Amino acid sequence: MSGPPLPMVIDALEASDKPVVAAIDGVALGGGCEVALGCHWRLASARSQVGLPEVNLGLLPGAGGTQRLPRLIGADPSVDFMCRGAPVKAAQAAKVGIFDEVVEAGDNAMVVQAAVNFAARQLNVDLATRRLCNGRARTTNADALAAKRKEYQKLRAGEAAPQAIITCIEAATKQDFRDGMNVEGMEFGKLFRGSQSKAMQYMFFAERQCFKIPGLESKPKPLNSAGIIGAGLMGGGIAMCCAEAGMKVVLLDVDQKNLERGMSVIKRNYARSVERKSKSQEQVDKLLANITAATSYDALSQCDIVVEAVFENMDLKKKIFATLDQVCKPGSVLASNTSYLNIDEIAGATKRPQDVIGCHFFSPANVMRLLENVRGPRTSPDTIATAMAFGSKLKKVTCLVGNCSGFIANRVMGVSGFGFLLHK
Numbered sequence: 069m070s071g072p073p074l075p076m077v078i079d080a081l082e083a084s085d086k087p088v089v090a091a092i093d094g095v096a097l098g099g100g101c102e103v104a105l106g107c108h109w110r111l112a113s114a115r116s117q118v119g120l121p122e123v124n125l126g127l128l129p130g131a132g133g134t135q136r137l138p139r140l141i142g143a144d145p146s147v148d149f150m151c152r153g154a155p156v157k158a159a160q161a162a163k164v165g166i167f168d169e170v171v172e173a174g175d176n177a178m179v180v181q182a183a184v185n186f187a188a189r190q191l192n193v194d195l196a197t198r199r200l201c202n203g204r205a206r207t208t209n210a211d212a213l214a215a216k217r218k219e220y221q222k223l224r225a226g227e228a229a230p231q232a233i234i235t236c237i238e239a240a241t242k243q244d245f246r247d248g249m250n251v252e253g254m255e256f257g258k259l260f261r262g263s264q265s266k267a268m269q270y271m272f273f274a275e276r277q278c279f280k281i282p283g284l285e286s287k288p289k290p291l292n293s294a295g296i297i298g299a300g301l302m303g304g305g306i307a308m309c310c311a312e313a314g315m316k317v318v319l320l321d322v323d324q325k326n327l328e329r330g331m332s333v334i335k336r337n338y339a340r341s342v343e344r345k346s347k348s349q350e351q352v353d354k355l356l357a358n359i360t361a362a363t364s365y366d367a368l369s370q371c372d373i374v375v376e377a378v379f380e381n382m383d384l385k386k387k388i389f390a391t392l393d394q395v396c397k398p399g400s401v402l403a404s405n406t407s408y409l410n411i412d413e414i415a416g417a418t419k420r421p422q423d424v425i426g427c428h429f430f431s432p433a434n435v436m437r438l439l440e441n442v443r444g445p446r447t448s449p450d451t452i453a454t455a456m457a458f459g460s461k462l463k464k465v466t467c468l469v470g471n472c473s474g475f476i477a478n479r480v481m482g483v484s485g486f487g488f489l490l491h492k
């Protein structure tokens with residue numbers, strides 16, 4: 069790619085003596101957001117989102133974002149915007165002052181037309197008042213940024229990028245734009261050359277690579293309902309994940325007593341979420357209403373996927389899979405959460421080994437991001453595609469692994485555990 073560097077392009081846009089309105093219809097992240105900040109106004113369709121997610125790659129916005137955003141919306145909200153690195157929806161972005169207008173528009177051309185009309189109404193405005201390079205960023209009080217530093221030392225412990233972002237924002241409150249840009253350039257350089265950003269970039273791309281299965285062309289089957297067998301530590305967490313992904317869940321245990329114990333753990337976990345305000349009572353009520361407790365295997369007959377999470381015992385698992393073969397509708401994915409056992413041997417207990425796969429969650433299953441899908445030699449491409457889609461639906465980092473003792477993560481932990489013992 070050739071041409072002038074992005075900061076120079078943005079400077080030229082900002083310096084233009086004609087009104088420049090950014091027309092956003094879609095997702096303006098990173099450089100796209102920084103270009104928009106160089107425009108004199110920003111207009112977006114209601115479906116748009118905006119964000120500066122560089123922190124997730126161990127970096128900071130390096131094309132003036134750390135200097136223009138605080139000058140637009142103030143220093144303190146800019147810290148959260150850049151240090152969280154999550155995209156923000158158009159309505160919220162307008163509320164904090166990033167977008168000047170949100171339009172209901174059916175397509176791209178309508179947003180552009182709305183921006184042209186908007187620009188025509190601004191002809192008499194002094195553009196100097198619209199250039200974010202003029203002026204300083206506001207902060208609520210002298211200690212506010214120091215408090216944010218502490219907050220992000222906890223929220224993103226050990227990460228260099230959030231602290232570097234706050235340094236840049238501090239510069240935006242105290243120095244003029246050019247000096248602030250120098251601080252941004254220096255901080256960006258340090259992060260870019262450091263090993264942390266390289267590791268985070270590797271992780272970012274590796275996580276996406278996991279979802280791609282070479283040669284897999286099958287389409288996933290529908291995933292509206294899940295059956296979970298075993299309401300213990302893992303089964304309860306998996307049931308929560310499925311309910312949170314909008315699935316109807318049947319949670320089954322061997323008897324009423326075990327079932328009630330499992331359901332009470334789920335209820336307690338959700339009550340804590342309400343206390344911490346991460347979920348509302350109304351949301352929790354809806355989630356719980358989607359989980360049906362059962363002791364009869366017939367309740368699993370219509371489930372699109374069933375995940376078994378009973379004790380780690382081959383005979384017990386085989387017995388359960390033989391029962392699933394009897395009761396589940398044709399094509400239902402039959403999965404085991406086994407940590408170590410042979411998926412093919414479990415599949416052998418059914419007359420449909422092509423539908424059997426491992427879905428190995430980690431504890432606590434409602435929190436941990438990794439899901440290992442264990443393919444047996446007889447698992448069909450349809451089943452693999454559906455299990456991969458299941459992981460995506462549950463917002464897990466999902467990878468397909470081979471059928472061997474401990475699969476990947478437990479083998480790695482086993483090996484590093486041995487290393488640790490030898491070291492001791």
Ligand SMILES: NC(=O)c1ccc[n+]([C@@H]2O[C@H](COP(=O)([O-])OP(=O)(O)OC[C@H]3O[C@@H](n4cnc5c(N)ncnc54)[C@H](O)[C@@H]3O)[C@@H](O)[C@H]2O)c1
Nearest residue numbers: 298299300301302303321322326377378379380406407431
């Ligand atoms: N605990 C972990 O950290 C972890 C992590 C990953 C995978 N796993 C695997 O998940 C599975 C479950 O582990 P756990 O820690 O949740 O066990 P657990 O002991 O907490 O729960 C097992 C549940 O299965 C129920 N159960 C037993 N027999 C049953 C039957 N015939 N029908 C229905 N329910 C029955 C028990 O009543 C109990 O509620 C195991 O295969 C384990 O290897 C565990």
